[in-house]
Amino acid sequence: MPDQHHRTTTGSPPTPTLEVRELVKTFGTVRANDGISFTIMPGEVHALLGENGAGKSTLVKSLYGVHQPDSGQILRNGEPVTIHSPATARELGIGMVFQDMRLIPALTVWENVALHLSDTPFALRPRALRARITETSERYGLATHPGRKVEHLSIGEWQRVELVKVLLGGLDMLILDEPTSVLTPQEVSGLFDMVARLKSEGVAIVIITHKLREVRQIADKVTVLRGGRTILSDAPPATLSDDELITAMVGEPVAILEKRSTSAEHATAEPIIGLSGVSVRRVDGDWGLREVSLEVLPGQILGVAGVAGSGQDELSETLLGLRQPHSGTVMLDGAIVELPAVARMRKAGVIAVAPDPIRQFVVPGMSAAQHAALWNAAGSYSFDTRKADADLARRDAAGQLRVVAGSRRMDRLSGGNVQRALLTLALTSPCRVLVASYPTRGLDILTTERTRTLLKELCEAGSAVVLISEDLDELLTLSDRIAVLAGGRLTGIVPAAAADRRSIGELMTGKEAAA
Amino acid sequence: MNIVGEVLTTAIPGSVALLYPSLGELISERSGVTNLGTEGAMLAGALSGVAVTIATGNPWLGVLASLVAGAACGALHAGAVVWRRANQLASGLVVWFLALGVTSVLGSPLNGQVIDPLPAVRIPGLADIPGVGPALFDQNPLVYLAYVAVPALWFFITYTRPGLTLRATGERPAVVFASGSHPSVIRFAAVTVGSALAGLGGAQLSIGIVGNWSDDMTNGYGFVAVAVVIFARWSPIGVLIGSYLFGAALAVSSVVQANGIAVNQYLLDALPYAITIVVLVIVSGFGRSNAPESQRDALSETQ
Ligand SMILES: Nc1ncnc2c1ncn2[C@@H]1O[C@H](COP(=O)(O)OP(=O)(O)OP(=O)(O)O)[C@@H](O)[C@H]1O
Ligand SMILES: [Mg+2]
Numbered sequence: 001m002p003d004q005h006h007r008t009t010t011g012s013p014p015t016p017t018l019e020v021r022e023l024v025k026t027f028g029t030v031r032a033n034d035g036i037s038f039t040i041m042p043g044e045v046h047a048l049l050g051e052n053g054a055g056k057s058t059l060v061k062s063l064y065g066v067h068q069p070d071s072g073q074i075l076r077n078g079e080p081v082t083i084h085s086p087a088t089a090r091e092l093g094i095g096m097v098f099q100d101m102r103l104i105p106a107l108t109v110w111e112n113v114a115l116h117l118s119d120t121p122f123a124l125r126p127r128a129l130r131a132r133i134t135e136t137s138e139r140y141g142l143a144t145h146p147g148r149k150v151e152h153l154s155i156g157e158w159q160r161v162e163l164v165k166v167l168l169g170g171l172d173m174l175i176l177d178e179p180t181s182v183l184t185p186q187e188v189s190g191l192f193d194m195v196a197r198l199k200s201e202g203v204a205i206v207i208i209t210h211k212l213r214e215v216r217q218i219a220d221k222v223t224v225l226r227g228g229r230t231i232l233s234d235a236p237p238a239t240l241s242d243d244e245l246i247t248a249m250v251g252e253p254v255a256i257l258e259k260r261s262t263s264a265e266h267a268t269a270e271p272i273i274g275l276s277g278v279s280v281r282r283v284d285g286d287w288g289l290r291e292v293s294l295e296v297l298p299g300q301i302l303g304v305a306g307v308a309g310s311g312q313d314e315l316s317e318t319l320l321g322l323r324q325p326h327s328g329t330v331m332l333d334g335a336i337v338e339l340p341a342v343a344r345m346r347k348a349g350v351i352a353v354a355p356d357p358i359r360q361f362v363v364p365g366m367s368a369a370q371h372a373a374l375w376n377a378a379g380s381y382s383f384d385t386r387k388a389d390a391d392l393a394r395r396d397a398a399g400q401l402r403v404v405a406g407s408r409r410m411d412r413l414s415g416g417n418v419q420r421a422l423l424t425l426a427l428t429s430p431c432r433v434l435v436a437s438y439p440t441r442g443l444d445i446l447t448t449e450r451t452r453t454l455l456k457e458l459c460e461a462g463s464a465v466v467l468i469s470e471d472l473d474e475l476l477t478l479s480d481r482i483a484v485l486a487g488g489r490l491t492g493i494v495p496a497a498a499a500d501r502r503s504i505g506e507l508m509t510g511k512e513a514a515a
Numbered sequence: 516m517n518i519v520g521e522v523l524t525t526a527i528p529g530s531v532a533l534l535y536p537s538l539g540e541l542i543s544e545r546s547g548v549t550n551l552g553t554e555g556a557m558l559a560g561a562l563s564g565v566a567v568t569i570a571t572g573n574p575w576l577g578v579l580a581s582l583v584a585g586a587a588c589g590a591l592h593a594g595a596v597v598w599r600r601a602n603q604l605a606s607g608l609v610v611w612f613l614a615l616g617v618t619s620v621l622g623s624p625l626n627g628q629v630i631d632p633l634p635a636v637r638i639p640g641l642a643d644i645p646g647v648g649p650a651l652f653d654q655n656p657l658v659y660l661a662y663v664a665v666p667a668l669w670f671f672i673t674y675t676r677p678g679l680t681l682r683a684t685g686e687r688p689a690v691v692f693a694s695g696s697h698p699s700v701i702r703f704a705a706v707t708v709g710s711a712l713a714g715l716g717g718a719q720l721s722i723g724i725v726g727n728w729s730d731d732m733t734n735g736y737g738f739v740a741v742a743v744v745i746f747a748r749w750s751p752i753g754v755l756i757g758s759y760l761f762g763a764a765l766a767v768s769s770v771v772q773a774n775g776i777a778v779n780q781y782l783l784d785a786l787p788y789a790i791t792i793v794v795l796v797i798v799s800g801f802g803r804s805n806a807p808e809s810q811r812d813a814l815s816e817t818q
Contacts, residue, residue, distance in 0.1 A: 066693070087695030102693055104686045106808065107679075115683050116694050120676050 015078040017042050017173050017204035018063070018094075023072035025058055027412075032058040033069070034228035040173065040204045040221075045195060047215045047237070048208045049249055050225035051444040052416025053404075056208045057099055059225070060175045063206075064096040065089040090118065095166035099177040099208075099415050099442075100358060103161060105151035109133065112150060113165045136164050140194045152284065154309045156187045163194065173204045178415065180209055181442045184307045184470050192218050210444050212242050224248040250446045257452045259477045260301075260496075270334065271295035272433055272464050273319055273350070278328035280314045280488075288314030290488040291328070296433055296464045301455065303479030303496065304468040305504050311488040312468045313355055316435045319466060320352050321345035349432030353439050355468070357422045362410045368392065368421050369406030375425045395428040400450050415442045427454040434458060437468045452478060472501050486510040522766045523650030530762025531661040532719040536740035537747075537754045538668055539712030543589075544744055545672060546705035547685040547698075547809035548596055551607025553713045554737025555614030556588035560714025561721035562618045565728040568630050578633075578657070578718050585714015586707050588614055593706035597699050615731060625728045632726035633657060657719050669751040681705055685807030713737060739788060746795030749805040756798075761791040 018040045025033040032055045040046045048056050061067045063074065065083035074081055076092055083089050089096070103112045110129050114120045120129075130146040137144045142160040150158065159179060166174065176195075180188045195205055195218055209215065215222055215237050224232040224245065231248045232240075246254050273296040280289040289311045296302055296319070306312055317323040318330065321341040330337050332348055354360035363371065372395075373388035389406035396403045403424045404417050413421070419442050426434065436455065440448040455478060459465050469475050475482055479496040484507035491507045536553050543550045550556075560581035568577035592610045595601040633655035642652040672678035680701060683691045688698035716736065721728055739761060747753025764787035772783060 085695065086693045090695070102687075102690045104683055104690055106686050106805075107683065111679055114676065115679055115691070118695065122676050124674050124676060124679065126674075 014042055016040060016075070017044075017077065019073075019075040019078075020059075020063070021073040021075070023059065023062060023074070024070045025055075025062055025067055026070055031228050033062065036072070036225065036228070036230050038223040038230060038233045040206060042172070042204050043199050043202045044220045045199055045205045045207060045218050046234075047219035047222045048206060048225065049210075049215065049222060049245065051249055052420065052442075052447060053414050054225040054249075054444075055228040056225055057177055057414060058228075060096065060177055060206060060208065063089070064094060064175060087118075090169055090171075093170065093172045094175065095169055095171035095173070096175040097159065097162045097166060097177065097179060103150045103158060103165075106149070108147055108149050109144060109153075109161050110146045112161065113146075113168060116165045117169060132168060133164055136167055140164075140167065140197055141190060142194060155182045156184065156308055159183065159187075159191075163191075171203065174198060174206070176205065176207045178208050178210070178442060180211065180214055181415075185472065186307060188214070210442070210448070212245060212445075215245070226251060246445055249444065254446050254449055257449055257456070257477060260456060260480075269298050271297050271331070272333060272348075274331040275318065276329050276331070278318060278330060279326045280311075280318060280323055281326050282314065287488045289318065289325075292485075292488075292490045293328075294483055294490065294493060296466060298432070298464050299459060299462050300480040301459050301465040301467050301478050303475035303482040304466060304485060305470075305472065305475055305482055306485035306508055308470065310485040310508075312437065312485060314488070315485070316352065316355065316437050316466070316468060319345075319433070319435050320350060349430070351426055351429055351431045351434055353422060353426045353434070353436040355437035357418050358415070361422050362418060364411040366410060367406060368404055368408050368410055368413075371410055371421065372406065372425060375429075392424070395424050399424045399428045399454060401427075401447055401454075416444060416447065419443055420447060423451055423454075427451070427458060431458075431463055433464045433466065435466045435468070438470065439467070440469070440471065440474060472504055475504070476501070484508055518770075520646050520650050522763065522770055523647055525769055526759070526762040526766035527650055527654060527658060528719065528724050528762075529765045530759045531658050532716050532724065533736050533740060533743070533761050534661050534664070534755065534758035535716035535719060536713035536737055537743045537758050538664060538751065539585075539709035539716070540740050540744045541668070541709070541747075541749060541751060541754055542681070542712070543706045543709035545685045545749060545807055546681050546702045547688065547807055548593065548702050548706050549603045549607065549741070550589065550592055550706055550709060550713075551604060551738070551741060552588055552592045552610030552614070552710065553607075553740050554733060554735065555611035556585040556710040556713035557717035557720070557733040557737045558614045558618045558731070559584040559588050560717030561732055562622045562625070562717075562728055563714075564718035564722045565625060565628075565630060566622075568722055569625065569628060574631070574633050574722050577722050578715070581714040581718035581722075582711045583714070585717065586711035588714070589707040589710020590703070592710065593703045597702045597706070611737070619730045622728050622730065626730070627727070629727050630722065633723050655723050657715070657723050665751050665755045672751070682807070685809050687808060713740070716740075735788070739791065742792060743795065746792070746798070749807065753798075757791060757795050760794055761787055764790040 016039045021037050023033050023036045036059055050056050058067060062069045063083065065085045065088050074083065081092065110126055110133060113133055114124055114129055133144060133146040142164055144157060144160050144164055150161065153161065159182065179191060183191065198205060219237050221234045222232065222237045223230060223234060226249060243253055276293045278289055278292050279287060282288040292315065304312055304315065314323065318325060318339065321339050321344060324339050330339055337344060369385050369389035369392055372392040373383050373385045376388055376391060377383045392403065392406050401420045401424045403421050404413060410418060410421065423439060440451050443451060452474065455465055455467065467475065467478060476496055476499060481493050482496050482499055482504060483493045484491050484504060486508055487510060491510060536557055540550060540553055563584040564577040564581035567580035568574045588610055592606050595606040596603050635653050635655050638652040642648045672682060680691060680696050684698045684701045691698045717733060720732060743754055743757035747757045768783045768786045771778060
């Protein structure tokens with residue numbers, strides 16, 4: 001439970017919960033943080049904005065003792081402090097939820113919490129701890145199952161467990177590194193309720209996000225980083241327009257993509273992939289997809305909406321030929337295919353943007369160029385890193401997603417930079433069907449717009465795009481048709497021109513379309 | 516005594532000699548370090564146990580010495596792997612070879628010297644159970660300690676804070692670090708303690724069972740221990756089953772030998788190993804694996 005370390009003295013202004021002065025952190029030649037200053041007051045929600053690689057995660061990791069800054073000062077309640085390690089940070093009442101979440105999948109929820117808490121007794125007392133977890137969960141509206149194994153949790157619950165774990169440690173300052181990028185709209189509002197609750201208890205909250213809508217919704221102050229420097233410090237967002245904020249982040253104004261004018265002219269084209277009555281079982285025995293029938297048409301973007309875990313992953317895996325359906329048929333160019341048939345689908349030009357790139361794309365220890373070589377080598381015997389490096393540069397020129405140098409190690413990149421590398425490879429590869437899962441997750445504003453433009457161009461060039469996303473605005477802007485999944489069932493396929501947030505939202509809750 | 520009792524009487528002490536190194540290996544691997552030096556630690560334990568017993572006349576000081584010798588081998592391996600980031604497989608094999616060479620040089624004067632093995636302590640009441648009683652409850656104290664060791668270890672890794680930290684270290688050291696513990700320290704401790712148990716296994720062979728020292732007397736028990744842990748899927752109960760199975764197979768083949776039944780000698784010697792592996796491979800197909808994440812990729816280097 002958060003204990004209040006701060007004092008609210010009447011008269012004199014309250015002491016800042018945390019003050020950062022001229023913080024510098026370098027990694028070899030990369031100046032990730034280059035003189036950062038900002039101040040957080042008690043009971044304040046402070047948003048940190050900036051492009052991918054701007055140094056946001058590096059900054060908050062320094063505040064949590066993961067990194068040691070090269071120079072600069074950190075003042076905690078007015079006192080200069082040195083934060084040697086995460087343990088020190090926790091003693092100081094600072095809690096953090098990392099961008100790449102830190103739970104051990106093989107352990108249960110309560111075991112993960114026990115590992116984190118410093119007051120865990122020698123002989124674990126599961127019953128008592130589970131009760132404490134449940135109590136805190138209920139207090140902050142964070143539904144969790146203390147006895148479940150973490151590997152079986154949805155990404156949303158995984159994050160709630162992280163929050164409960166951090167809250168149980170006791171804190172008066174909470175750092176959230178891109179908490180919303182993996183959440184559904186419903187989960188985001190749950191998270192924000194919790195933030196409001198903590199705020200009313202006097203806890204200071206630092207939140208990193210790429211979404212201006214969210215900044216407007218909860219932030220009291222905003223600080224913008226670009227290239228490791230503070231461009232704006234402690235500014236109240238109400239005094240700034242969207243354009244001003246974007247210009248501060250990117251350095252120039254960014255044109256937001258207009259809604260695609262969709263037409264039904266392709267509707268007569270032969271589908272590339274057709275599913276009819278396909279049901280897929282998940283590993284845990286539940287139904288992933290139930291009786292789903294849909295067609296993937298060339299020159300069209302098929303949006304897929306649904307709350308997390310409604311069958312999106314099973315759908316993309318079926319389209320990619322990775323899954324063996326329990327029943328139903330899958331047609332490729334008019335012929336029935338027996339799945340699994342990964343090689344055959346790939347040969348037919350079906351490629352993917354993986355839903356979880358850190359786990360499904362990144363090979364630890366390998367460079368960006370080696371990843372490109374792996375991508376190019378799929379289906380052939382050649383593996384040429386030098387050629388792949390040149391190829392990556394060429395693709396980057398075409399894709400304009402500003403991918404990092406080929407020599408950089410993938411597992412050391414910021415979350416957004418990993419996504420950019422994957423998108424550069426996927427969106428510039430010749431293909432007939434692109435199955436893109438959450439392509440703009442974790443991307444900054446400029447890259448998000450570039451990615452959407454590339455998807456649009458791909459479709460205009462005649463490819464079929466299946467766009468799985470939790471961002472309804474993105475789906476409405478880009479799609480020709482939107483398929484809505486709820487609990488593995490297809491509750492409707494609606495033309496995007498005739499849809500809006502409300503009607504899609506209704507289908508997402510499981511109400512079938514009237515037609 | 517009946518035939519079951521006869522087999523059990525030989526089976527139990529042999530099983531215990533495998534159980535200790537297996538439990539040690541389990542602790543080590545749960546922290547994320549494979550220790551192929553287990554065989555070496557057993558040899559070191561076996562020799563120092565005999566040497567100290569001869570020097571002092573007290574077999575319990577011998578047992579103590581075997582623990583220390585095993586721990587030293589473990590510290591060597593852990594030092595190389597944890598602090599110097601050496602390859603786990605290479606370092607383990609080097610420790611084994613080193614121990615093999617050193618024990619055969621230092622042990623040569625002791626070859627053929629006989630000591631009194633650890634005395635059996637008869638547990639009144641239980642030892643009178645007809646059939647199995649004497650086999651289970653008229654043994655040396657190391658055997659009784661082994662009975663307690665398995666549930667104790669199971670409780671330790673499942674229900675204590677250090678046990679939880681140990682498991683977490685084998686899964687994701689970075690998370691353990693973020694929670695305020697030091698994965699390197701935990702690994703060092705786990706490998707050293709695990710190896711001390713291997714030394715104890717060596718003592719059970721040399722001072723517990725035969726009462727003398729001979730070159731390379733551990734006969735690959737240390738390597739079987741590594742296999743037992745893997746096929747037992749890193750669970751203490753599985754290790755228990757694997758070890759007693761091996762002991763039973765060993766006992767059956769020696770009873771066969773003792774009764775003069777004509778079977779190829781080498782085949783007979785190989786039999787316990789073969790039976791243990793085959794059964795464990797079959798059994799390991801069922802249930803869930805506890806394989807630590809750092810061990811999942813075919814025993815490669817960690818970090
Ligand atoms: N451990 C590390 N070793 C080397 N370079 C690093 C390391 N961590 C971060 N960097 C580099 O520092 C810079 C800032 O990275 P950081 O993760 O702070 O970005 P970010 O603002 O959080 O971006 P994103 O929005 O993509 O998460 C990047 O160029 C990144 O590649
Ligand atoms: Mg980041």
